Amino acid sequence: MDRSIMKKSVDEFVYNFVLQELIQQFNEEYRQEIKDTFTDEGGYSEFGVAGLFKVMDTSYHWIYGEREARKIAIKMITRELMDEPEKFDPEWLMGYVDHDIFHYVIYDGLESYVNDLASEPASSNKFKNRQEEEIAEAGYNNAEEYTAALIKDALGDDHGAKYMLSTFGKDMIPSFIHDGQVHIENAARDIVDAEGWDHFLLVNDDEYDLTHNGVVYFFE
DSSP: OOHHHHHHHHHHHHHHHHHHHHHHHHOGGGHHHHHHHOBSSSTTTTTSSEEEEEETTEEEEEESOHHHHHHHHHHHHHHHHHHOGGGSOHHHHHTTBOHHHHHHHHHHHHHHHHHHHTTSOOSSTTSSSHHHHHHHHHTOSSHHHHHHHHHHHHHTTTTTHHHHHHHHOGGGHHHHHHTTOBOHHHHHHHHHHHHOHHHHHOOTTOOOEEOTTOOEEEEO
């Protein structure tokens, strides 16, 4: 079967199924108004199988089940993470940055830092340069030991997320996202599962309802 025909058939099935579910939920009295205002456009339809309808001139969202509502919320948060990462807790978001980029920046940066100290003057005549002085003050024998210790401390128990945030600030996060270094889909999925999809799709602390067969609906 042609895929476009199959998709149209599925869409029509869903459309008619949801429409009948809502009519049954609100009773025959509102059949005509629901039919006249029911649409699979608007609302959250940009992100999934959803739309709008009215009962007694009050607008409602509908979504094809709670699983679909979860998918919609995840897609919405994924877009927000792409477009407005500053809205989210930077420390939380850093937990989803690819660890490889942290390791690269930390290893390269601290190795360069220790090497550059060799060209800086020491503050005491006891040492020939700042590198030798700093290594001695830290209690290490050579540059390799000192560099390794700095790297280990920077990586900590979070692969360097806190170090990166404190060193470079939260303004680096958008560039990481732009470069594909942040697992934003995982972040979106985790926050939706933690808070619940309704936390992101409903407004004003409204509640949602389900029809007999699980169609979700709530106030627009």
